[in-house]
Amino acid sequence: MGNKETQIQAVDINQIQAIGEFGIAELMAMKESIAKKLSIPQFNLFMYQMNRMGLDPSLGHGVPILYGQDVNIRIEYEGWKSLAQKSDGYKGIYSNAIREEDEFSAETDDDGVLTKVNWKPGKPPRGKVVGSYAVAKREGHKDVIVLCDMDEFEKYAKKNPGFWKLDNGGIDPDMAKKFAATRAVKAQFDVTQVVEGNMMALNSGDGDQTAGPVRRDITAEVTEHSKPLQPEPTVVDDATKTKALKEQMKQNYAKLGITEMEDKEKHMNEFCKVKGETPTIAEITAYLKIMEMQIQEKQAAESADDELPI
Structure with a gap:
């Protein structure tokens, strides 16, 4: 049963499209943090839109908002500022x-x-x-x-x-x-025109598609770590999950403005409840949920609440 579940997970992950300079671990972490409610095709489209506009979700430039089956993009202030800085x-x-x-x-x-x-x-x-x-x-x-x-x-x-x-x-x-x-x-x-122009080009199917997402077969990357056909897939797969979770922790610290190692350790000691010598996947996941709530509160205070439809 474990082999089957791991193989299904690998197939799902393989649908993620490589966009920009993001690595697979980063994309997986973003999918599980700011885009939990999105399907993988919806997440790919969100990332494609952001990449076309020159925006980076990992820097808080924008977040996806799901309305039924429709996905909107809320451009945060940092996103508008980033576009202005490039003008x-x-x-x-x-x-x-x-x-x-x-x-x-x-x-x-x-x-x-x-x-x-x-x-x-x-x-x-x-x-x-x-x-x-x-x-x-x-x-x-x-x-x-x-x-x-x-x-x-x-x-x-x-x-x-x-x-x-x-x-x-x-x-x-x-x-x-x-x-x-x-x-x-x-x-x-001219940032509004830039954003709306890219939106219209994508929705109408126009524009340079070569600059968009590139499908990449990442089965080899996933199986290198997870070994889904080996006798102990669950243990090895945990290493892949832990790596992605730790990558998300790094991104969350940056979003919270926590840069010093001493402050990171202090934050983790306060909000991550660890029973053993090292945190388990469940403990790290719980910690990430707390961090995500803190990030949402921080971003909400900085948001101009602008939303653009995909």
């Missing part, structure tokens, strides 16, 4: 949350277009967030300045209060900053 003339994006005790004023031209902001943070405690602004700079172009107020925040806070609201009922300053920054990026750079 000609990129000079930076700056944003701040405006609080009750801050000094703030804005100047406009004759057409009512924002041309300058004057912001000075107040003395702590600065009070609750009342707005935010962002400036997107580009060589050869006028600065794009975006100013957001509470009416805009509240519209989204009503839909997702857990993401937008702090314990004291105020707006999360990080969400306010990302919200304004995303709008400034879209207004200053």
Whole structure:
């Protein structure tokens, strides 16, 4: 029975398409973390879309959202920023949350277009967030300045209060900053056209298909580690699973901003309950689920909640 299950697993894994520079372990880890609900064909399409747009899911640039059988892509702020950084003339994006005790004023031209902001943070405690602004700079172009107020925040806070609201009922300053920054990026750079153009090209079957996913027979790679026809496939297959899980741990630490070995060990000691000398697959899997919840909370706070249909 174990041989049959291992062979089926190898066949399923072999449907994953190699895209970009991702290795099989990385693709398997992403499939089991940010794309658990997607079928392998849906996951392949998601990765193809992201690759066409020059975005990297492992860096938090975007996540798949499943609606029935339809898969949407939610481009996160880091994704929009990455596209902007690749644009000609990129000079930076700056944003701040405006609080009750801050000094703030804005100047406009004759057409009512924002041309300058004057912001000075107040003395702590600065009070609750009342707005935010962002400036997107580009060589050869006028600065794009975006100013957001509470009416805009509240519209989204009503839909997702857990993401937008702090314990004291105020707006999360990080969400306010990302919200304004995303709008400034879209207004200053041609990123929206790039994303929508790639979407339309793929959906219509146009574009350079050679730049898309490449089917790769990875049976040899899988069986090299799992040996599905050998007498002890389960033991060897555990090594493959453990390798993929540890690779996912590395990616999760990066997403959580944990870079120092001492901090990684501290985090694991706190959230990974190990009974023996080394963690089992079940213990690592449980730890990864906790990390994924923490990542989702972190990304939700940074998300501009933009979704694009596949």
